[in-house]
Amino acid sequence: MAKTDRRILAGILAAALILLVFQYFAGSGSSELALEVSRPGEERLRIPISSLPQGEQGRWHIEGAAGGVYLSYWPEQGVHVDRADCPDQACVKTGFINKAGQSIVCVPNQIIIRLVALDGQGDRGKEELDGILK
Amino acid sequence: MTTRKDFSSVTKAYIKKAAFVFLCAALLSGGAVSCGAERAKVPSFSSTRFLMDTVVTIRLQAVEGSRTDREAAAGGTGETVALPTEEELEQLVLAAFSRMEEIAVKTNRHDPEESSDLQKLEAQAGDGQWLEVSDDTVAIQEQVNRLEREAATALPAAGGLVDTSLARLIDLWMTARESKVLPREEDIQSALALSGMDYIETDLAGGRMRLNLADMGLDYGAVAKGYAVEEAGRILAQGGAAVYGIVDAGGNIKTIGQKPDGSPWQIGLTDPVNPQELLASIELAAGQVAATSGDYQRYEDIEGRRYHHILSPADGRPVWHSHSVTAISSDGLKADYYSTLLFLLPPQDALQLAESIPDLEAVWVTSAKELFTTSGLQDRIKWQDKAGYKLKDW
Amino acid sequence: MAFSNKKAAPGGKQSLSVKETLLLALFVAMSLALSAVESLIPPFIPLPGVKLGLANIITLTAFGFLPRKQVFLVVVMRLFLAGLVLGTFLTPAFWISWGGGLISFFVMAIFTGRKSVSIVGVSLAGAAAHHGGQLLMVALLLSNTGVFYYLPWLFLSAVPVGLFTGFSAKSAIQALSNSGINGTI
Numbered sequence: 001m002a003k004t005d006r007r008i009l010a011g012i013l014a015a016a017l018i019l020l021v022f023q024y025f026a027g028s029g030s031s032e033l034a035l036e037v038s039r040p041g042e043e044r045l046r047i048p049i050s051s052l053p054q055g056e057q058g059r060w061h062i063e064g065a066a067g068g069v070y071l072s073y074w075p076e077q078g079v080h081v082d083r084a085d086c087p088d089q090a091c092v093k094t095g096f097i098n099k100a101g102q103s104i105v106c107v108p109n110q111i112i113i114r115l116v117a118l119d120g121q122g123d124r125g126k127e128e129l130d131g132i133l134k
Numbered sequence: 135m136t137t138r139k140d141f142s143s144v145t146k147a148y149i150k151k152a153a154f155v156f157l158c159a160a161l162l163s164g165g166a167v168s169c170g171a172e173r174a175k176v177p178s179f180s181s182t183r184f185l186m187d188t189v190v191t192i193r194l195q196a197v198e199g200s201r202t203d204r205e206a207a208a209g210g211t212g213e214t215v216a217l218p219t220e221e222e223l224e225q226l227v228l229a230a231f232s233r234m235e236e237i238a239v240k241t242n243r244h245d246p247e248e249s250s251d252l253q254k255l256e257a258q259a260g261d262g263q264w265l266e267v268s269d270d271t272v273a274i275q276e277q278v279n280r281l282e283r284e285a286a287t288a289l290p291a292a293g294g295l296v297d298t299s300l301a302r303l304i305d306l307w308m309t310a311r312e313s314k315v316l317p318r319e320e321d322i323q324s325a326l327a328l329s330g331m332d333y334i335e336t337d338l339a340g341g342r343m344r345l346n347l348a349d350m351g352l353d354y355g356a357v358a359k360g361y362a363v364e365e366a367g368r369i370l371a372q373g374g375a376a377v378y379g380i381v382d383a384g385g386n387i388k389t390i391g392q393k394p395d396g397s398p399w400q401i402g403l404t405d406p407v408n409p410q411e412l413l414a415s416i417e418l419a420a421g422q423v424a425a426t427s428g429d430y431q432r433y434e435d436i437e438g439r440r441y442h443h444i445l446s447p448a449d450g451r452p453v454w455h456s457h458s459v460t461a462i463s464s465d466g467l468k469a470d471y472y473s474t475l476l477f478l479l480p481p482q483d484a485l486q487l488a489e490s491i492p493d494l495e496a497v498w499v500t501s502a503k504e505l506f507t508t509s510g511l512q513d514r515i516k517w518q519d520k521a522g523y524k525l526k527d528w
Numbered sequence: 529m530a531f532s533n534k535k536a537a538p539g540g541k542q543s544l545s546v547k548e549t550l551l552l553a554l555f556v557a558m559s560l561a562l563s564a565v566e567s568l569i570p571p572f573i574p575l576p577g578v579k580l581g582l583a584n585i586i587t588l589t590a591f592g593f594l595p596r597k598q599v600f601l602v603v604v605m606r607l608f609l610a611g612l613v614l615g616t617f618l619t620p621a622f623w624i625s626w627g628g629g630l631i632s633f634f635v636m637a638i639f640t641g642r643k644s645v646s647i648v649g650v651s652l653a654g655a656a657a658h659h660g661g662q663l664l665m666v667a668l669l670l671s672n673t674g675v676f677y678y679l680p681w682l683f684l685s686a687v688p689v690g691l692f693t694g695f696s697a698k699s700a701i702q703a704l705s706n707s708g709i710n711g712t713i
Contacts, residue, residue, distance in 0.1 A: 037182065039184070045182065045189045045191075047191075059178075059179060059180070059220070060179075060180035060181065060182070060193075061179070061180065061181035061182065061224075061227075062181070062182045063181070063182065063183045063184065129400050129401065129412075129415060130380055130389070130393075130399045130400050130401060131380050131382045131399075131401050131402070132382075132401070132404060132412065133384075133385060133387055133401055133402065133404055133416075133424055133425075133426040133460060134188075134384040134385055134404055134409075134426070134431070
């Protein structure tokens with residue numbers, strides 16, 4: 001391998017590593033998570049994770065361009081898409097997400113499901129809310 | 135030939151490598167799939183859609199617990215409430231959504247095909263012809279008329295304030311917000327001249343309506359969502375005592391049934407000055423609707439002033455008495471109607487009115503950043519500690 | 529070595545010679561075949577439409593025999609035809625492949641022909657650019673930057689992919705030159 005080859009290789013690995021470290025620290029340190037659901041050109045929906053229907057209590061349907069996706073939240077493991085109306089099922093294959101910054105993307109449905117930290121709002125997470133008047 | 139040999143050995147190595155990558159990819163994706171869904175124990179179904187310009191979420195859950203618990207929930211009649219399956223819950227939720235969509239379509243003023251009831255009424259306003267409209271379209275207007283009479287009897291100043299005939303004025307302000315240029319006074323006056331609830335004629339039995347002034351138009355923006363939420367709740371209530379849940383349409387939230395642990399529903403109230411934060415949490419009883427009208431929901435800051443979407447038919451301008459008013463009632467349309475009416479009135483008058491109307495509670499965040507509620511709500515609200523606000527005792 | 533032997537056809541701006549036309553057609557056909565094979569591989573990262581970039585093997589090989597302009601043609605024709613052949617024409621997957629294909633072409637075009645960079649190095653840079661470009665396209669299509677969460681993982685996966693395509697292209701160039709084809713006319 002030529003000299004610059006090794007530099008290119010090192011550059012790619014370093015970029016990956018720096019990004020991973022950044023993500024790790026950006027994702028930790030916040031107590032309460034919220035699920036953010038967005039579709040292009042539409043208002044973002046943000047739900048504190050504590051108010052999601054929990055694991056054994058079933059699924060949550062989000063309408064999308066190709067029909068939609070079905071989510072569930074398992075307190076131990078995280079958020080997960082069980083079913084999607086799309087041919088490739090890539091979002092189902094993502095498995096569980098449970099850290100801030102992680103996301104599940106469904107391109108055919110144009111839906112992005114992302115975990116975000118409810119920063120500075122730790123107090124509000126203490127009592128569980130059933131809904132928020134907007 | 136050496137070249138041929140080279141080629142085939144290259145190809146072989148190639149195929150080997152490709153097969154390896156293929157295998158890795160298959161294993162990886164297979165592993166992800168296998169950690170998929172497990173079986174649900176207590177059925178529940180939630181769904182989110184975008185309709186009436188907002189994100190609407192419906193959550194419905196089956197009442198957990200033993201057979202006897204469910205007997206008790208049925209009111210001790212000896213009947214057992216069957217635990218609904220997830221599919222049954224899904225059907226209820228989907229039916230509720232189709233009902234809301236039906237209402238959204240009929241009351242949409244911006245349907246590209248110009249085929250909604252409100253658009254057709256507007257198109258033939260002033261020509262004296264009755265138009266057959268959907269039951270919902272008549273029902274909304276009839277209920278608004280009834281609420282208006284009730285409110286005006288209790289407080290004459292409340293008469294005509296929530297006006298469903300302000301389409302021209304609303305359009306004028308919409309353009310103003312988009313272009314960030316304030317409308318001229320004469321344009322406001324001519325838009326106001328093209329309004330008036332007296333020009334709306336309804337025939338509930340005949341399912342007909344007509345508008346008796348050319349170029350006027352109806353806008354149900356102040357009440358349609360409340361009505362839709364109520365209708366969705368009506369469908370979800372078919373699940374009876376075996377289900378509980380919530381219809382969350384942003385500014386309008388309706389509860390369905392009782393939470394199985396007996397605790398009240400807790401609804402967060404948005405801080406109008408900092409809409410990312412919460413200002414309070416309010417307890418709701420089974421079947422109640424909370425509706426909020428706020429100056430932070432749709433607005434544009436023009437020339438240093440907040441021009442929001444809640445307009446007074448008195449002067450044709452936004453009203454700045456309050457930052458937000460939340461009304462609570464067992465009926466969705468009533469809650470939605472009063473959240474607007476109480477927002478449009480000076481807080482003292484509004485409080486006086488709200489106290490005299492049965493089945494109505496309210497929360498004010500006034501523009502002076504004073505916080506208060508109707509007397510019936512005082513024990514059911516928990517304020518967050520927020521700098522800049524002062525709690526007012528009456 | 530055939531790889532460094534990449535002079536423009538004599539007569540510069542004249543139309544393509546028969547040999548160049550044949551090579552071009554050959555490369556387009558081969559890269560198209562690789563795109564088809566690739567479409568059978570399950571998504572390696574949970575973003576539909578994001579591919580490994582096996583067709584880069586041919587792009588790299590083409591750099592060894594054709595001037596950059598012609599290689600660009602190979603890439604563009606492959607992207608276009610793959611859309612038609614695989615039935616993804618004008619779908620999100622189609623645009624994602626353009627994002628990856630074009631950006632990786634430009635990055636490889638920059639690195640190619642330098643003494644200090646071997647074909648494997650070019651391939652590594654191309655693979656990283658290919659993955660980055662695809663992700664950029666997904667972000668544009670969904671108007672959401674949240675998908676960049678996958679960027680480090682894509683970079684990491686670019687390493688084995690880049691090594692694989694690089695060594696494959698090296699062997700392909702050798703095999704092609706041994707069979708009598710070379711860049712000069």
